[in-house]
Amino acid sequence: MKRGDTAGLAGTCGLGAWTAFGVLTLVVVGRDGRPLFADADLLSWSVGHRPDVAVTFARGLTATGTGVVPFALAALAGIIAGRTLRQRALAAALCLGCLGAGQALRYGVMAVVARPRPPLADWGTHASGWSFPSGHATTSALTAGLLVIAVCLRGPRRRAPLVLIIGGWGASVGLTRVFLGVHWFTDVVGGWLFALGWLGVCLCAAGWWLPERLTLGIPDTDTAHRTTEPRGEAESRTDTAREQTGVAREQTDVTRGEKELHAPDHPGRRGRSRPA
Numbered sequence: 001m002k003r004g005d006t007a008g009l010a011g012t013c014g015l016g017a018w019t020a021f022g023v024l025t026l027v028v029v030g031r032d033g034r035p036l037f038a039d040a041d042l043l044s045w046s047v048g049h050r051p052d053v054a055v056t057f058a059r060g061l062t063a064t065g066t067g068v069v070p071f072a073l074a075a076l077a078g079i080i081a082g083r084t085l086r087q088r089a090l091a092a093a094l095c096l097g098c099l100g101a102g103q104a105l106r107y108g109v110m111a112v113v114a115r116p117r118p119p120l121a122d123w124g125t126h127a128s129g130w131s132f133p134s135g136h137a138t139t140s141a142l143t144a145g146l147l148v149i150a151v152c153l154r155g156p157r158r159r160a161p162l163v164l165i166i167g168g169w170g171a172s173v174g175l176t177r178v179f180l181g182v183h184w185f186t187d188v189v190g191g192w193l194f195a196l197g198w199l200g201v202c203l204c205a206a207g208w209w210l211p212e213r214l215t216l217g218i219p220d221t222d223t224a225h226r227t228t229e230p231r232g233e234a235e236s237r238t239d240t241a242r243e244q245t246g247v248a249r250e251q252t253d254v255t256r257g258e259k260e261l262h263a264p265d266h267p268g269r270r271g272r273s274r275p276a
Contacts, residue, residue: 007207014200021133021193024186025113028132033115039184046179047122058176059125065136065173070143074099077143080150094206095146099139102198106138109194115187122181134183137174137191144170145199 027036035043063069078092115132117123129135147166151159174191177183 007204010200010207011204012200014197014204017193017197017200021190021197024190024193025109025132028115028186028190029113033113033132035184036186039186042178042185043118043122043181046181050124050179055124055180058179061172062125062136062176062180064169065140065176070099070139071096073143074146077146077150080147081153083154091150094202095150098146098198098202099142102142102195103135103139105198106133106135106191106194109133110135115184118181118184124180125182127182131183132187133190133194134174134177134187135191136177137183137188138195140170140173141192141195142199145195149199149203 074095075092078090078095079088081095082088082091110130110132113132114130117127117131144166148163151162151166156162171192174188177188178185
């Protein structure tokens with residue numbers, strides 16, 4: 001896929017996610033932050049199905065969606081995506097910038113919407129701030145998206161299981177917020193849509209504005225074709241020249257053989273053949 005096509009596809013996906021996020025945000029604001037769709041039912045089910053083991057596991061998993069862990073994974077994504085030391089450093093900086101800027105933008109949206117969280121009596125862990133969009137869901141989805149992109153660029157050929165594991169982690173962190181009762185389900189959906197939209201914007205910007213020598217694994221089909229085509233023509237010309245040289249040598253050998261067959265006998269040789 002060409003570099004421009006990759007950037008265009010990322011921009012299209014980002015625009016679609018932003019549109020869905022905008023619609024959901026308007027609905028949340030229009031209802032003054034009250035639960036939407038299946039929010040109340042999912043929260044009631046979560047509160048009624050909380051064995052101690054599940055709560056402990058959910059708390060441990062939800063902790064990976066904030067703090068140092070997402071930033072460390074984002075830097076790892078940059079290291080995986082780059083080839084040279086310079087590209088890895090640049091990619092790590094870009095991934096960290098994408099994650100940090102996305103979190104800052106999400107804080108701004110959260111403050112504007114100001115949606116209340118579910119009732120405090122239903123909480124299974126500590127939480128702070130407003131509810132929409134979910135910070136853990138946004139951060140984990142952004143981090144998982146960066147890792148998936150890096151693995152698709154530089155990962156092994158059989159990368160599907162690894163991509164599923166990364167995507168499963170990103171989705172599970174968001175779902176733990178509903179299970180622990182600190183977010184409505186639409187908060188988590190809003191976080192996922194926000195992350196997808198921001199990833200699309202960042203990938204599109206990288207594809208269009210980064211210099212071609214610094215693009216991290218976004219192939220350009222036309223450039224590759226122009227690079228390999230002259231080499232193929234040179235190899236064809238070399239093979240043709242070798243064939244012509246071989247034919248010329250064969251003709252030379254045949255000519256020499258004919259001359260030896262039709263050449264007259266040497267006088268000295270005839271003299272030695274006479275009887276004494």
